[in-house]
Amino acid sequence: MKPSRCHVITSQMLDKTFLADIMKMRGGQNILDCIQCGVCAGSCHAAWAMDFTPMQIIRMIHLGMKETILSSATIWICASCYTCTTRCPRGIDIPLIMSALKHTAIKEKFPAKIEIKPKFHQSFAEIVLKYGRIHEPELFLKITRKNNLHEIMQNAKLGLTLLRKGKLKLKAPKVNKKTQWSAIFEKVSKEAAA
Amino acid sequence: MKYAFFPGCSIHTTAREYGISCDAVSRVLGIELIEIPDWNCCGAMDAVYAYNPFLSISMSARNLALAESMKLDIVTLCSACFFTLSRAKKLLNEDSELKGKVGNLLNDAELKYTGDVKVRHYIDVLLNDVGLEDISKNVKVKLDGLKVAPYYGCMLVRPPNIVNFDDPEHPNSMDKVIEAIGGKNVDYMYKTRCCGASLGLTEGEVMMEMTKDLLLEARNVSADCVAVPCPLCHLNMDAKQKTIESALDLKIDMPVVFFTQLMGLAFGISPKELGLNKNCVSTDKLVKRFHG
Numbered sequence: 272m273k274p275s276r277c278h279v280i281t282s283q284m285l286d287k288t289f290l291a292d293i294m295k296m297r298g299g300q301n302i303l304d305c306i307q308c309g310v311c312a313g314s315c316h317a318a319w320a321m322d323f324t325p326m327q328i329i330r331m332i333h334l335g336m337k338e339t340i341l342s343s344a345t346i347w348i349c350a351s352c353y354t355c356t357t358r359c360p361r362g363i364d365i366p367l368i369m370s371a372l373k374h375t376a377i378k379e380k381f382p383a384k385i386e387i388k389p390k391f392h393q394s395f396a397e398i399v400l401k402y403g404r405i406h407e408p409e410l411f412l413k414i415t416r417k418n419n420l421h422e423i424m425q426n427a428k429l430g431l432t433l434l435r436k437g438k439l440k441l442k443a444p445k446v447n448k449k450t451q452w453s454a455i456f457e458k459v460s461k462e463a464a465a
Numbered sequence: 466m467k468y469a470f471f472p473g474c475s476i477h478t479t480a481r482e483y484g485i486s487c488d489a490v491s492r493v494l495g496i497e498l499i500e501i502p503d504w505n506c507c508g509a510m511d512a513v514y515a516y517n518p519f520l521s522i523s524m525s526a527r528n529l530a531l532a533e534s535m536k537l538d539i540v541t542l543c544s545a546c547f548f549t550l551s552r553a554k555k556l557l558n559e560d561s562e563l564k565g566k567v568g569n570l571l572n573d574a575e576l577k578y579t580g581d582v583k584v585r586h587y588i589d590v591l592l593n594d595v596g597l598e599d600i601s602k603n604v605k606v607k608l609d610g611l612k613v614a615p616y617y618g619c620m621l622v623r624p625p626n627i628v629n630f631d632d633p634e635h636p637n638s639m640d641k642v643i644e645a646i647g648g649k650n651v652d653y654m655y656k657t658r659c660c661g662a663s664l665g666l667t668e669g670e671v672m673m674e675m676t677k678d679l680l681l682e683a684r685n686v687s688a689d690c691v692a693v694p695c696p697l698c699h700l701n702m703d704a705k706q707k708t709i710e711s712a713l714d715l716k717i718d719m720p721v722v723f724f725t726q727l728m729g730l731a732f733g734i735s736p737k738e739l740g741l742n743k744n745c746v747s748t749d750k751l752v753k754r755f756h757g
C-alpha cells in the first residue's frame with residue numbers, strides 16, 4: 272500500500288485569532304502548557320471513533336487550524352469522561368475545551384461532521400428551558416435521524432420497553448408557574464440566541 | 466441525617482428503580498432525603514453547556530441556591546448531576562465575575578447563592594455519615610456468594626479536582642458497600658471505563674461498542690450482575706443491552722442493577738419495593754436466590 276500523507280498543513284488552513292479565542296474561553300486558559308505527551312490520546316476510550324486524537328486537537332488549536340477542528344468528528348465524539356484530564360500531567364481540562372469547540376461550532380453554525388449533534392445540544396437546552404427538566408420522548412423525537420429507518424426502529428423499541436416498565440413519561444414535566452423558574456433563564460437563553 | 470435531595474431528571478423516569486430502591490434503603494438506615502422543591506435540570510454536563518455555558522452554570526446555581534435556603538447538604542444519586550453541580554460550584558467559587566452575573570439572575574428570583582452548600586453523592590453519605598457498620602447491622606439476607614462487578618463509570622470519581630471523591634483510577638467506595646451486605650466484588654478491570662454516555666442518544670454504534678466491552682468483561686470474570694451508581698450508564702448497559710445483543714450478534718444476558726437495589730435485597734425489602742421488576746434485563750435469578 273502506498274503511504275499517504277493525510278494531514279499536510281498549509282497557511283490557508285491557519286486562523287490567526289483562533290488560539291486566542293479558545294484561550295479566552297473556560298478551559299482554554301492553560302492550553303499552551305500542553306507538552307504533547309500523548310497521555311490523553313492513549314487514555315481516551317473513544318479515540319478509536321475519532322478522526323483526530325485529543326492530543327492532536329490541542330496541537331491543532333495551537334496552530335490555529337480552526338476549520339479542520341470544527342469540521343472534525345472528534346469534538347462531537349468526546350463523551351466528557353474525563354479520563355484524559357485526570358491523567359494529564361499539565362492539568363488541562365480537555366473535555367471543557369471540547370465543549371468550547373462544540374459551542375464555537377454551534378454559534379458559528381459550522382457544518383458539523385456528525386450533523387445531528389448541534390441539534391442534540393440545541394434541543395436538549397430548549398427542552399430544559401421549556402419545562403425546567405428534560406422530557407425524554409420529546410428529545411428522542413427531535414434527535415432521531417428521520418432518514419434512518421434502522422435508528423427509528425431501534426429508538427421506537429427502546430421507547431416501548433421503557434414505557435412498558437413505567438420509565439418513560441409521555442406527559443411533559445409540569446412547569447411550576449408560581450416560582451417562574453423559567454423567567455430566570457429567559458434572559459440567559461436570549462443571550463444564547465444572540 | 467437530613468439532606469436536600471436532588472433527584473435529577475432520570476430518577477423519576479428512566480432510572481425509577483434507582484429512586485425507589487434508594488427511598489426504601491434510606492428508610493431503613495434513617496437517612497432523610499428531602500426533595501428540593503421545584504428543582505430544575507442540573508445543567509446536564511456537556512449537553513446544555515456546549516449550547517450555552519452560562520445557561521448550564523446558572524441552572525446548577527439555582528439548584529445550589531435552593532439547597533442553601535434549606536440549610537442542608539445537597540445529595541444526588543446521579544453521577545452526572547453530581548459532577549455538573551460540583552463543577553458549577555467550583556467555577557462560581559473561582560470566578561467572581563461569573564458569580565456576580567449568576568447572582569444577579571438569582572436575585573431576580575429572590576434566591577441567594579453564597580457558595581456554602583456542599584454537593585455530595587449518596588455513596589458518600591452511606592460511607593461517611595451512616596457507616597459500614599450500620600449498613601451491615603441492617604442486613605437480614607446476606608448476599609452470600611453473589612459475584613458483583615462494581616462499575617463506577619466516570620463522573621462519580623472524575624475529575625478528582627472537581628468531584629473530589631474516591632480514587633479516580635481504582636475506586637472502592639461502592640465495593641465497600643457491596644462487601645458490607647455480603648456480596649463478593651469480582652476483580653473487574655473496567656470499573657472506570659466510559660460506557661459512551663450520551664453518545665447512546667446520537668451515536669448509537671459508538672456507544673454500543675463501548676458498553677459491549679464492559680458487559681462482556683463482566684461475563685469474562687463470571688459476575689452474576691453488574692452494580693452501577695449512574696442512571697445513564699444503567700440506561701446504556703441495561704435498557705440497551707438487548708439492542709446491543711442483536712446489533713452486534715452477541716449473547717450477553719448480564720443483569721445490571723443499581724447498588725441500592727442490592728442493598729435493599731440484603732435488607733430483606735421486597736423486590737417490588739426495590740423496582741427489581743423495572744430493570745430491562747431480567748433480575749429474576751438474582752431475586753429468587755435471595756428472596757425465597
